[in-house]
Amino acid sequence: xxxxxxxxxxxxxxxxxxxxxxxxxxxxxxxxxxxxxxxxxxxxxxxxxxxxxxxxxxxxxxxxxxxxxxxxxxxxxxxxxxxxxxxxxxxxxxxxxxxxxxxxxxxxxxxxxxxxxxxxxxxxxxxxxxxxxxxxxxxxxxxxxxxxxxxxxxxxxxxxxxxxxxxxxxxxxxxxxxxxxxxxxxxxxxxxxxxxxxxxxxxxxxxxxxxxxxxxxxxxxxxxxxxxxxxxxxxxxxxxxxxxx
Amino acid sequence: xxxxxxxxxxxxxxxxxxxxxxxxxxxxxxxxxxxxxxxxxxxxxxxxxxxxxxxxxxxxxxxxxxxxxxxxxxxxxxxxxxxxxxxxxxxxxxxxxxxxxxxxxxxxxxxxxxxxxxxxxxxxxxxxxxxxxxxxxxxxxxxxxxxxxxxxxxxxxxxxxxxxxxxxxxxxxxxxxxxxxxxxxxxxxxxxxxxxxxxxxxxxxxxxxxxxxxxxx
Numbered sequence: 442x443x444x445x446x447x448x449x450x451x452x453x454x455x456x457x458x459x460x461x462x463x464x465x466x467x468x469x470x471x472x473x474x475x476x477x478x479x480x481x482x483x484x485x486x487x488x489x490x491x492x493x494x495x496x497x498x499x500x501x502x503x504x505x506x507x508x509x510x511x512x513x514x515x516x517x518x519x520x521x522x523x524x525x526x527x528x529x530x531x532x533x534x535x536x537x538x539x540x541x542x543x544x545x546x547x548x549x550x551x552x553x554x555x556x557x558x559x560x561x562x563x564x565x566x567x568x569x570x571x572x573x574x575x576x577x578x579x580x581x582x583x584x585x586x587x588x589x590x591x592x593x594x595x596x597x598x599x600x601x602x603x604x605x606x607x608x609x610x611x612x613x614x615x616x617x618x619x620x621x622x623x624x625x626x627x628x629x630x631x632x633x634x635x636x637x638x639x640x641x642x643x644x645x646x647x648x649x650x651x652x653x654x655x656x657x658x659x660x661x662x663x664x665x666x667x668x669x670x671x672x673x674x675x676x677x678x679x680x681x682x683x684x685x686x
Numbered sequence: 687x688x689x690x691x692x693x694x695x696x697x698x699x700x701x702x703x704x705x706x707x708x709x710x711x712x713x714x715x716x717x718x719x720x721x722x723x724x725x726x727x728x729x730x731x732x733x734x735x736x737x738x739x740x741x742x743x744x745x746x747x748x749x750x751x752x753x754x755x756x757x758x759x760x761x762x763x764x765x766x767x768x769x770x771x772x773x774x775x776x777x778x779x780x781x782x783x784x785x786x787x788x789x790x791x792x793x794x795x796x797x798x799x800x801x802x803x804x805x806x807x808x809x810x811x812x813x814x815x816x817x818x819x820x821x822x823x824x825x826x827x828x829x830x831x832x833x834x835x836x837x838x839x840x841x842x843x844x845x846x847x848x849x850x851x852x853x854x855x856x857x858x859x860x861x862x863x864x865x866x867x868x869x870x871x872x873x874x875x876x877x878x879x880x881x882x883x884x885x886x887x888x889x890x891x892x893x894x895x896x897x898x899x900x901x902x903x
Contacts, residue, residue, distance in 0.1 A: 491805060493801065516808070516809055517807065518807075519806065519807035521807075524802070524806070526798060526801070526802060528798055529798075530796070530799055530801065530802035531799075531802075532802075532803075533796065533799065533821065533897060534824065543816060544806050544808075547808070547812055547816060548808065548812075576898040578897075578898040
């Protein structure tokens with residue numbers, strides 16, 4: 442069953458069309474990755490899906506409901522979508538544990554003890570339990586991103602959005618994070634991820650969507666898209682990121 | 687009159703000074719916070735009014751404002767008691783400065799963190815209470831301390847409207863005993879002690895709430 446269905450999505454910023462009629466389908470339990478060069482519109486697409494950016498036209502059906510129609514409860518919608526950011530966006534003034542329990546207590550209305558228990562369980566899953574009392578400033582980039590993933594997951598979202606989750610990390614830390622996301626993938630967590638990283642894309646995706654200048658050019662599994670596709674834009678992109686790594 | 691008697695009267699006056707200072711800090715915080723929160727409103731009219739308020743109250747000397755309120759308003763039938771006149775004036779002026787301190791601190795809160803809170807499904811009030819306010823408050827403490835000590839130093843104006851604070855008592859005592867040097871030196875020392883207590887209290891507060899990675903760490 443489709444969890445998210447995007448139909449003819451268009452987004453314009455000051456007259457510039459960033460998304461030019463995008464159509465995507467994400468099923469429950471599926472993990473989809475969006476790739477493409479910088480400025481191709483992939484991050485905008487992700488932000489449109491939870492209405493952090495308002496689409497100009499088109500429809501987004503989430504759990505059978507058109508979320509682009511006026512009067513939609515934007516807060517309730519977002520509570521159902523976990524979001525992991527490129528630069529972690531952990532709350533600086535809170536410890537790792539407090540970062541996770543804040544949403545549980547204030548949005549999910551859980552009791553503090555129950556929220557802490559939930560946080561401890563989720564932190565254990567990603568090997569971050571011993572860091573729970575630390576502030577973000579005392580964590581490495583990889584640890585920050587793992588904490589950010591736990592913060593999103595603890596809310597039990599229907600889908601997890603990841604916006605360039607490894608782009609701000611060095612190769613060692615990036616591997617830490619890929620391992621964690623791969624574990625989520627193997628647990629059949631529904632994910633929609635935007636990345637430049639073919640290594641990440643390969644290990645966490647059921648299929649990869651390739652975007653170019655606001656348009657979806659191709660969608661396929663990693664092996665076929667990277668090694669067999671003959672579209673020069675895909676070849677050029679793949680070679681450039683491999684070369685960069 | 688012994689110096690001990692003089693000192694007791696001055697200490698009593700210092701009590702009024704502290705009272706005026708604390709009440710004015712409270713008023714200033716209320717005004718400053720209200721203005722800072724209103725600055726989040728995107729309506730142009732609100733923004734213009736806020737800018738006008740800040741501009742006007744930062745440019746009018748406290749003493750002039752106090753005279754307008756205490757001696758001027760009765761002409762319009764509005765009588766405000768001396769203590770409240772002083773607190774109102776200091777609250778309005780320091781509120782304009784504190785609003786700027788809060789606005790700066792608010793702007794220093796990471797946009798990414800606010801977006802993360804939005805993405806989590808928090809409402810605007812929740813974002814302010816749980817993400818912006820705790821960080822903004824901590825970042826504003828040094829500026830606030832500075833402003834609060836300014837309030838303390840403006841309190842001698844209270845003698846002009848008859849509040850028996852430390853300066854009023856000192857002037858009466860100096861006229862009565864002709865021991866001006868000792869009396870005003872004692873006043874200076876008392877002000878220093880009050881100032882020191884304020885600063886140490888705020889430094890303790892700042893250390894208590896200091897967060898690794900935030901400004902000032």
